[in-house]
Amino acid sequence: xxxxxxxxxxxxxxxxxxxxxxxxxxxxxxxxxxxxxxxxxxxxxxxxxxxxxxxxxxxxxxxxxxxxxxxxxxxxxxxxxxxxxxxxxxxxxxxxxxxxxxxxxxxxxxxxxxxxxxxxxxxxxxxxxxxxxxxxxxxxxxxxxxxxxxxxxxxxxxxxxxxxxxxxxxxxxxxxxxxxxxxxxxxxxxxxxxxxxxxxxxxxxxxxxxxxxxxxxxxxxxxxxxxxxxxxxxxxxxxxxxxxxxxxxxxxxxxxxxxxxxxxxxxxxxxxxxxxxxxxxxxxxxxxxxxxxxxxxxxxxxxxxxxxxxxxxxxxxxxxxxxxxxxxxxxxxxxxxxxxxxxxxxxxxxxxxxxxxxxxxxxxxxxxxxxxxxxxxxxxxxxxxxxxxxxxxxxxxxxxx
Amino acid sequence: xxxxxxxxxxxxxxxxxxxxxxxxxxxxxxxxxxxxxxxxxxxxxxxxxxxxxxxxxxxxxxxxxxxxxxxxxxxxxxxxxxxxxxxxxxxxxxxxxxxxxxxxxxxxxxxxxxxxxxxxxxxxxxxxxxxxxxxxxxxxxxxxxxxxxxxxxxxxxxxxxxxxxxxxxxxxxxxxxxxxxxxxxxxxxxxxxxxxxxxxxxxxxxxxxxxxxxxxxxxxxxxxxxxxxxxxxxxxxxxxxxxxxxxxxxxxxxxxxxxxxxxxxxxxxxxxxxxxxxxxxxxxxxxxxxxxxxxxxxxxxxxxxxxxxxxxxxxxxxxxxxxxxxxxxxxxxxxxxxxxxxxxxxxxxxxxxxxxxxxxxxxxxxxxxxxxxxxxxxxxxxxxxxxxxxxxxxxxxxxxx
Numbered sequence: 001x002x003x004x005x006x007x008x009x010x011x012x013x014x015x016x017x018x019x020x021x022x023x024x025x026x027x028x029x030x031x032x033x034x035x036x037x038x039x040x041x042x043x044x045x046x047x048x049x050x051x052x053x054x055x056x057x058x059x060x061x062x063x064x065x066x067x068x069x070x071x072x073x074x075x076x077x078x079x080x081x082x083x084x085x086x087x088x089x090x091x092x093x094x095x096x097x098x099x100x101x102x103x104x105x106x107x108x109x110x111x112x113x114x115x116x117x118x119x120x121x122x123x124x125x126x127x128x129x130x131x132x133x134x135x136x137x138x139x140x141x142x143x144x145x146x147x148x149x150x151x152x153x154x155x156x157x158x159x160x161x162x163x164x165x166x167x168x169x170x171x172x173x174x175x176x177x178x179x180x181x182x183x184x185x186x187x188x189x190x191x192x193x194x195x196x197x198x199x200x201x202x203x204x205x206x207x208x209x210x211x212x213x214x215x216x217x218x219x220x221x222x223x224x225x226x227x228x229x230x231x232x233x234x235x236x237x238x239x240x241x242x243x244x245x246x247x248x249x250x251x252x253x254x255x256x257x258x259x260x261x262x263x264x265x266x267x268x269x270x271x272x273x274x275x276x277x278x279x280x281x282x283x284x285x286x287x288x289x290x291x292x293x294x295x296x297x298x299x300x301x302x303x304x305x306x307x308x309x310x311x312x313x314x315x316x317x318x319x320x321x322x323x324x325x326x327x328x329x330x331x332x333x334x335x336x337x338x339x340x341x342x343x344x345x346x347x348x349x350x351x352x353x354x355x356x357x358x359x360x361x362x363x364x365x366x367x368x369x370x371x372x373x374x375x376x377x378x379x380x381x382x383x384x385x386x387x388x389x390x391x392x393x394x395x396x397x398x399x400x401x
Numbered sequence: 402x403x404x405x406x407x408x409x410x411x412x413x414x415x416x417x418x419x420x421x422x423x424x425x426x427x428x429x430x431x432x433x434x435x436x437x438x439x440x441x442x443x444x445x446x447x448x449x450x451x452x453x454x455x456x457x458x459x460x461x462x463x464x465x466x467x468x469x470x471x472x473x474x475x476x477x478x479x480x481x482x483x484x485x486x487x488x489x490x491x492x493x494x495x496x497x498x499x500x501x502x503x504x505x506x507x508x509x510x511x512x513x514x515x516x517x518x519x520x521x522x523x524x525x526x527x528x529x530x531x532x533x534x535x536x537x538x539x540x541x542x543x544x545x546x547x548x549x550x551x552x553x554x555x556x557x558x559x560x561x562x563x564x565x566x567x568x569x570x571x572x573x574x575x576x577x578x579x580x581x582x583x584x585x586x587x588x589x590x591x592x593x594x595x596x597x598x599x600x601x602x603x604x605x606x607x608x609x610x611x612x613x614x615x616x617x618x619x620x621x622x623x624x625x626x627x628x629x630x631x632x633x634x635x636x637x638x639x640x641x642x643x644x645x646x647x648x649x650x651x652x653x654x655x656x657x658x659x660x661x662x663x664x665x666x667x668x669x670x671x672x673x674x675x676x677x678x679x680x681x682x683x684x685x686x687x688x689x690x691x692x693x694x695x696x697x698x699x700x701x702x703x704x705x706x707x708x709x710x711x712x713x714x715x716x717x718x719x720x721x722x723x724x725x726x727x728x729x730x731x732x733x734x735x736x737x738x739x740x741x742x743x744x745x746x747x748x749x750x751x752x753x754x755x756x757x758x759x760x761x762x763x764x765x766x767x768x769x770x771x772x773x774x775x776x777x778x779x780x781x782x783x784x785x786x787x788x789x790x791x792x793x794x795x796x797x798x799x800x801x802x
Contacts, residue, residue, distance in 0.1 A: 116521060116588075121514055121517075121518065124581075125510070132785050151570050152568060153563060165555050168553065169552045173575070176594075177595065178595075180525075186588075186591055190587055191581075194581070384533050
């Protein structure tokens with residue numbers, strides 16, 4: 001298939017682009033590299049020394065003979081989106097090209113507004129371009145499990161059948177997102193559902209859990225193909241951060257009691273879920289939702305697992321409980337359905353000791369690059385203005401209550 | 402109370418500002434007059450010859466001795482919003498300052514993007530300004546009944562208790578909005594709910610039905626206080642348009658079979674609902690939702706009522722069924738709860754013969770100003786680009802299928 005990967009220079013996007021290319025699909029990467037800019041803004045770096053996209057693509061071609069076309073531009077620019085769709089004529093578009101960090105969206109008003117505008121308008125531009133130039137193209141959109149929040153009932157995949165006062169209907173699952181970023185994804189979901197209804201577009205909304213890991217078969221082929229590995233409080237996902245902390249002998253930074261339970265998945269499953277969605281496209285007019293994760297853990301569960309894995313490697317791993325910078329339930333019911341991708345053929349990579357070993361090993365390998373000042377939360381949900389300048393790091397422990 | 406009316410130069414906003422002022426509240430009007438610009442863009446005019454806001458406010462002061470402060474600016478401009486809040490220090494902010502037409506949002510991509518950006522960012526700016534400078538101020542936000550769509554179960558007021566797999570929770574009511582405009586209000590609702598949760602703001606989200614009428618006690622005091630009366634396909638609400646059509650002997654333009662059922666209310670109830678909300682504010686951290694309408698009708702019901710009222714006045718009123726330009730169910734279940742405002746003391750003005758007589762009388766009075774070319778739909782939901790230039794009117798009947 002011809003598949004365009006929007007945001008293909010990012011964490012999930014790069015792994016996905018490589019995997020789809022390795023599977024014989026014709027892949028185009030669409031990116032404006034703004035994710036690299038945000039590292040400079042925040043004064044942080046990926047643990048792994050990633051190469052410029054031009055080099056990544058050249059190395060991939062040298063190793064495999066497979067080419068990936070690159071379209072350099074911004075999804076906020078409609079002319080760019082439209083010309084990309086017209087030029088590449090994809091069978092499927094994978095849309096990773098959004099600002100994906102909850103803390104980044106909570107820094108202050110400008111970051112909240114930027115996140116919602118960037119994500120919502122980017123997706124609107126894509127929907128209009130598909131309607132205009134490629135109405136049969138399948139949109140595979142990355143949403144997030146965080147759209148649902150933590151309701152006290154089971155979470156279904158996108159829709160729920162409700163019986164009420166003797167009548168019944170199947171309706172979009174109620175959403176309780178927990179940051180301006182998560183809200184942007186909820187806005188997207190509503191917009192996409194509507195576009196499918198009025199224009200007959202086909203879409204798959206992947207409500208992805210928290211991704212961990214960095215290694216895929218493809219990135220392992222050559223150091224220059226290495227993927228991002230973020231461990232800072234803004235863009236780092238929790239398990240990756242814990243592994244880096246363990247490698248450095250820094251206490252694991254659990255927010256609050258750590259009872260926050262979420263869905264998680266290995267990045268090797270992210271890439272397979274995306275391909276499965278492409279190979280089994282939504283029908284015209286259909287907006288289907290898959291919950292894309294493989295296992296549920298509480299944050300404290302993860303901390304204990306990293307602690308145990310560290311112990312096996314001879315490390316002493318402490319766990320610190322920090323006041324949570326977020327506004328979220330620290331103990332709650334959580335049971336989310338996630339069978340649709342398994343039904344399509346996903347065989348999950350479950351979180352195991354060996355994966356944790358390898359993650360900690362990556363962190364040890366790049367230990368010299370670790371900046372421990374970026375572990376601690378500096379973005380607080382209850383503030384409307386956070387001073388988030390990693391260029392002047394706070395002393396460890398100087399966490400605001 | 403000190404009450405800021407954002408969008409106070411518009412249809413609902415002007416009537417509300419006058420009413421609140423007449424009731425002794427200290428009122429500020431905040432507007433950027435862009436609604437008047439859209440008339441020029443579309444080549445349409447309000448049936449009634451409205452005066453500039455500066456004159457309206459001067460006349461009001463001459464007649465009543467009551468002053469209304471005017472803040473001229475755009476809610477997209479955060480500095481303006483912040484300084485307005487800091488200067489006026491309102492007890493309540495009524496937020497009407499949004500693009501409020503579904504067809505306008507469906508003209509093309511630019512109008513869709515503008516509508517969502519304007520509405521979502523304007524509301525975000527307001528939320529941040531309140532958080533920063535006036536966290537105890539009560540936000541009264543105009544939403545729309547159109548956020549709910551037409552589910553096959555009863556519509557509740559904002560939240561619904563769901564029993565599912567033996568567990569139970571009260572969650573935001575699922576939304577199925579029917580235009581990019583209605584979607585913008587759903588986005589707002591989610592953002593406001595979140596801001597109340599994390600910052601303890603207090604908000605009332607008024608999910609308003611379709612407003613009809615133009616006369617309130619205050620606007621009747623002087624011709625120069627007359628309110629807008631829109632009857633064009635883009636900004637005109639359906640009952641107002643029908644009355645103008647009846648006055649001109651033009652067939653009533655019912656979309657499709659006319660089984661579309663909605664909640665309706667008299668503009669005299671809009672202003673009272675807003676005051677009731679202000680007088681009984683939400684608690685800190687509370688985001689409550691009131692369904693603000695008084696009666697349900699189908700579009701065909703309304704057409705028959707206007708036909709009957711016209712007959713009494715000696716008019717022959719025909720009904721035309723046009724292909725619906727929208728994507729909507731033409732027959733459906735509809736039963737929406739609307740008791741919370743009644744519980745606070747609302748005594749509805751129900752739609753009566755005498756109101757229809759007076760509405761038709763207004764239309765007859767300004768008959769010379771009617772442009773019948775603006776009745777027919779030119780914005781079609783299934784198009785991604787509509788050529789909507791009222792400057793070159795289509796011939797009557799030249800409706801695209």
